[in-house]
Amino acid sequence: MECVRSGSGVLDPRCSPRFLGKKGSSPTSCGKATSTNLAICTKHEQNLHGNVKPSQLAASGSSYSVHRSPVLKQRQNLSARSTSADVYTTFDENVRAVSSHAAEEKVGVLLLNLGGPETLDDVQPFLFNLFADPDIIRLPRLFRFLQRPLAKLISTFRAPKSKEGYASIGGGSPLRKITDEQANALKVALKKKNLNANIYVGMRYWYPFTEEAIDQIKKDKITKLVVLPLYPQYSISTSGSSIRVLQNIVKEDSYFAGLPISIIESWYQRDGYVKSMADLIEKELSIFSNPEEVMIFFSAHGVPLTYVTDAGDPYRDQMEDCIALIMGELKSRGILNSHTLAYQSRVGPVQWLKPYTDEVLVELGQQGVKSLLAVPVSFVSEHIETLEEIDMEYKELALESGIENWGRVPALGCTSSFISDLADAVVEALPSASALVTKEVDESDSDMDLMHYLSKMFFGSILAFVLLLSPRLISAFRNTLL
Numbered sequence: 349m350e351c352v353r354s355g356s357g358v359l360d361p362r363c364s365p366r367f368l369g370k371k372g373s374s375p376t377s378c379g380k381a382t383s384t385n386l387a388i389c390t391k392h393e394q395n396l397h398g399n400v401k402p403s404q405l406a407a408s409g410s411s412y413s414v415h416r417s418p419v420l421k422q423r424q425n426l427s428a429r430s431t432s433a434d435v436y437t438t439f440d441e442n443v444r445a446v447s448s449h450a451a452e453e454k455v456g457v458l459l460l461n462l463g464g465p466e467t468l469d470d471v472q473p474f475l476f477n478l479f480a481d482p483d484i485i486r487l488p489r490l491f492r493f494l495q496r497p498l499a500k501l502i503s504t505f506r507a508p509k510s511k512e513g514y515a516s517i518g519g520g521s522p523l524r525k526i527t528d529e530q531a532n533a534l535k536v537a538l539k540k541k542n543l544n545a546n547i548y549v550g551m552r553y554w555y556p557f558t559e560e561a562i563d564q565i566k567k568d569k570i571t572k573l574v575v576l577p578l579y580p581q582y583s584i585s586t587s588g589s590s591i592r593v594l595q596n597i598v599k600e601d602s603y604f605a606g607l608p609i610s611i612i613e614s615w616y617q618r619d620g621y622v623k624s625m626a627d628l629i630e631k632e633l634s635i636f637s638n639p640e641e642v643m644i645f646f647s648a649h650g651v652p653l654t655y656v657t658d659a660g661d662p663y664r665d666q667m668e669d670c671i672a673l674i675m676g677e678l679k680s681r682g683i684l685n686s687h688t689l690a691y692q693s694r695v696g697p698v699q700w701l702k703p704y705t706d707e708v709l710v711e712l713g714q715q716g717v718k719s720l721l722a723v724p725v726s727f728v729s730e731h732i733e734t735l736e737e738i739d740m741e742y743k744e745l746a747l748e749s750g751i752e753n754w755g756r757v758p759a760l761g762c763t764s765s766f767i768s769d770l771a772d773a774v775v776e777a778l779p780s781a782s783a784l785v786t787k788e789v790d791e792s793d794s795d796m797d798l799m800h801y802l803s804k805m806f807f808g809s810i811l812a813f814v815l816l817l818s819p820r821l822i823s824a825f826r827n828t829l830l
């Protein structure tokens with residue numbers, strides 16, 4: 349029997365750690381992932397007030413880029429896990445890479461995703477983890493010490509609103525379940541393509557955390573790893589953040605430093621993805637009584653504008669490119685509907701990518717658009733922002749604004765053409781797997797850079813000043829002397 353074990357989605361009860369008589373990572377277990385730098389603990393201790401103390405999940409390491417500081421990730425998790433399976437990432441112990449690869453090769457595929465609260469009690473600690481990420485709230489280096497207190501503050505203030513949202517979709521995020529299903533489907537699709545691989549799920553802000561998946565990859569002695577973020581387009585705030593976690597670990601751990609890794613940073617441009625999206629759109633359009641009159645309304649998750657304008661996030665460009673590809677595919681099928689792109693889910697007072705979904709919906713209603721098909725395009729699973737924000741809030745707003753016929757394209761989920769294309773992407777990425785080369789620039793190096801820069805500025809200005817004035821000084825000197 350081959351088992352695919354995962355956090356919440358054990359396919360066959362016989363595969364559960366308990367049934368197998370294996371010791372899982374219990375809620376009080378603490379596995380050391382590396383000798384020095386990564387410790388994964390899932391320990392929950394009751395404090396005097398009956399609350400559960402935050403779990404300690406600390407990963408330290410120097411940053412690979414001058415613009416990033418080392419992050420001591422201390423995740424807040426106030427909810428106790430009840431089963432040992434909960435802390436497992438999706439993996440398969442007994443699979444060995446075969447096909448064209450060397451017999452002893454063990455291929456791993458690490459799926460990176462955001463993660464979501466599974467219960468309402470998880471919401472605040474999940475939000476804390478999210479806002480404590482320096483790729484989500486980007487503070488200047490000097491103010492980084494405020495990251496965690498700020499995360500605590502924002503998560504506490506936002507939790508009631510978020511909880512309402514999660515309550516309205518059944519009390520938690522479906523993300524873990526869907527990601528596990530995608531992992532299982534990918535495993536099957538890879539097998540069909542003659543590649544046996546262990547599939548791991550690593551979430552950025554909730555179980556199973558990326559660090560846990562990485563711990564398991566090491567235990568399984570994987571010899572080649574393909575990293576596949578489940579975001580079609582790259583953003584600093586999503587794939588970038590997860591890859592940073594990975595990179596921080598890689599350069600501190602000799603096993604990972606030597607492990608051939610291939611990272612698929614974005615894949616929205618792949619034919620399989622574009623065609624699968626077009627299939628879904630075509631199918632939903634056909635449900636309308638007058639399909640050709642329907643406006644295709646792409647709604648992408650936003651990011652703060654400065655990510656694109658100041659930090660060079662390619663997200664907006666990739667999103668626009670992605671929409672053009674999907675529309676091109678539809679055109680080639682004779683589907684010539686009008687379309688628009690807007691950005692949803694903004695948080696906080698700063699400017700986000702525009703136009704905003706809610707504002708565009710109102711404008712379209714005012715302009716007399718009567719039929720609209722919403723297409724969530726930045727994510728491949730159903731989640732709170734499709735199930736609550738689009739299906740409830742935006743639908744209501746659209747209908748109030750004069751739009752009469754509303755439809756929504758489902759997320760790709762386990763659509764077979766899509767999963768098969770992801771499997772192709774993995775197979776294609778394997779040959780380019782190589783040890784990740786990271787530039788060793790740690791905090792002290794960066795501080796040195798800053799000191800270096802300041803001293804250069806200081807002495808440079810003095811020198812410039814002296815040089816600028818020197819002819820005059822000399823002549824003034826001369827004049828006084830003469």
Ligand SMILES: C=CC1=C(C)c2cc3[nH]c(cc4nc(cc5[nH]c(cc1n2)c(C)c5CCC(=O)O)C(CCC(=O)O)=C4C)c(C)c3C=C
Binds near residue numbers: 485510523586649
């Ligand atoms: C490509 C997708 C996403 C981008 C880009 C992104 C950026 C981003 N998100 C926040 C803040 C929040 N995101 C939240 C949930 C959430 N975000 C994404 C995807 C992207 N985020 C998903 C799929 C989810 C849902 C997960 C789920 O549980 O179903 C939340 C929590 C929900 C809420 O309170 O609204 C917040 C907060 C920021 C600040 C940001 C860019 C900087």
Ligand SMILES: [Fe+2]
Binds near residue numbers: 649693
């Ligand atoms: Fe988000």
